[in-house]
Amino acid sequence: MQKFSFTKMHGLGNSYIYVNMFEETIPESLFSELAVKVSNVNTGIGADGMILICPSDVAPVKMRIFNSDGSEGKNCGNGLRCVAKYAYEHRLVTEPSFLIETLSGLVKAEVFDENGVVTNVTIDMGKPRLKRSEVPMVGEEADQVVAEKIDIAGKAHEITAVSMGNPHVIFYVDDIEKAPVTSLGPVVEKDARFPEGVNVEFVEVVNDCELHFRVWERGSGVTQACGTGACAAVVASVLNGKTARNKETVVHLAGGDLVITWTDEGNVLMTGPAETICTGVYYY
Ligand SMILES: N[C@H](CCC[C@H](N)C(=O)O)C(=O)O
Numbered sequence: 001m002q003k004f005s006f007t008k009m010h011g012l013g014n015s016y017i018y019v020n021m022f023e024e025t026i027p028e029s030l031f032s033e034l035a036v037k038v039s040n041v042n043t044g045i046g047a048d049g050m051i052l053i054c055p056s057d058v059a060p061v062k063m064r065i066f067n068s069d070g071s072e073g074k075n076c077g078n079g080l081r082c083v084a085k086y087a088y089e090h091r092l093v094t095e096p097s098f099l100i101e102t103l104s105g106l107v108k109a110e111v112f113d114e115n116g117v118v119t120n121v122t123i124d125m126g127k128p129r130l131k132r133s134e135v136p137m138v139g140e141e142a143d144q145v146v147a148e149k150i151d152i153a154g155k156a157h158e159i160t161a162v163s164m165g166n167p168h169v170i171f172y173v174d175d176i177e178k179a180p181v182t183s184l185g186p187v188v189e190k191d192a193r194f195p196e197g198v199n200v201e202f203v204e205v206v207n208d209c210e211l212h213f214r215v216w217e218r219g220s221g222v223t224q225a226c227g228t229g230a231c232a233a234v235v236a237s238v239l240n241g242k243t244a245r246n247k248e249t250v251v252h253l254a255g256g257d258l259v260i261t262w263t264d265e266g267n268v269l270m271t272g273p274a275e276t277i278c279t280g281v282y283y284y
Pocket residue numbers: 014065067072073074075076077078079166167199217218219220223225226227228229
């Protein structure tokens with residue numbers, strides 16, 4: 001019987017099973033199937049996936065994120081805030097500002113603590129990738145995919161597609177409570193126009209610095225929050241002239257609020273909470 005210690009953490013209800021790979025040894029070949037197993041609420045621990053906190057050659061820590069279906073994501077906003085909290089509280093770093101390596105590049109974290117306990121984290125997520133080929137989305141190359149009309153299952157829709165190192169497609173709705181998250185989400189997630197799949201977001205605009213947001217995540221389905229998705233939603237809303245550039249925008253997700261700014265310099269800043277739920281030992 002093999003085992004490893006874990007910490008369950010969440011960002012606005014988007015929870016993952018975190019494993020400190022500075023201390024644990026798990027064969028890489030098992031990462032995907034273990035993510036499926038630990039995510040199962042009946043036979044596992046229960047979460048939206050598994051996140052490994054790993055050594056890195058270019059930063060104090062590296063984040064690897066696996067969705068609950070076992071697929072590996074290239075970025076995770078809520079995960080980054082929790083990794084930053086963990087790294088600071090477990091002395092993997094000694095300063096409140098530090099770099100984190102992800103599969104889509106380096107990001108910068110800044111933690112805010114109260115008596116050594118991190119309560120809030122700001123992540124500089126870097127620049128959004130806007131070209132069609134960067135989302136990625138099939139079709140003739142374009143500098144941006146903004147308010148594009150597409151047909152899905154015989155119905156006309158308008159989409160905006162943005163990558164935050166992982167793919168996102170945004171639909172605007174008049175009433176977030178009526179957004180077709182569980183009907184349209186899974187269909188678009190696997191749409192052939194997104195060769196790597198896609199996270200599907202629904203946004204209701206309140207004003208030029210406030211959005212309502214729901215998500216069907218690639219590889220995890222409905223989650224309480226999606227940090228990269230909220231960043232993509234703010235970028236998409238600026239591109240569509242619905243919110244203001246370089247202005248703190250409050251995004252209301254099912255699990256709570258994030259404050260996001262797409263700065264004039266081009267970077268996307270995301271600030272929000274990160275919380276520890278429990279620790280334990282998982283046997284496999
Ligand atoms: N499902 C995402 C990864 C998790 C992203 C999300 N939980 C976040 O907080 O950004 C993907 O496959 O790209």
